[in-house]
Amino acid sequence: MCLAIPARIESIGDNRLAVTDVLGVKRQVALDLVPQAKVGDFLLVHAGYGIEVISEQLAQETLDLIREIPELVGTEA
Numbered sequence: 001m002c003l004a005i006p007a008r009i010e011s012i013g014d015n016r017l018a019v020t021d022v023l024g025v026k027r028q029v030a031l032d033l034v035p036q037a038k039v040g041d042f043l044l045v046h047a048g049y050g051i052e053v054i055s056e057q058l059a060q061e062t063l064d065l066i067r068e069i070p071e072l073v074g075t076e077a
Contacts, residue, residue, distance in 0.1 A: 004044040004051060005066070006059035012039060020045065023063065 007020035007029060016031045020043065027045070031037050034050040042059035043050035 002046060004046040006054060006062050007043050007045045007050075008059070009037060009039050009041050009043065009050075012037075018043075018050065020050075023066070 005022055007022040007027065009018045009020055009029075010026070011019045012031065013019075016035075018029045018031050018037070020027050020029045022045070028048070029043065029045050030049045032049065034043060034053055037043060037050055037053050042054050042056055044052045044054055
């Protein structure tokens with residue numbers, strides 16, 4: 001089974017690598033598959049690639065579900 005996680009784009013470099021935020025964790029994500037993505041957008045991220053731009057509402061709903069699984073976010077989240 002594959003899992004894609006919502007992330008918000010904080011910045012985009014010249015090489016189309018974005019710095020994203022996932023529950024406070026910063027990660028670099030390739031935007032090759034979502035050329036329309038821009039700073040502030042939410043993405044589904046899988047294996048280091050943004051695979052779809054999604055709405056903030058869908059991102060928040062998904063993150064809320066993830067927060068309910070302590071093993072995924074640690075007991076402090």
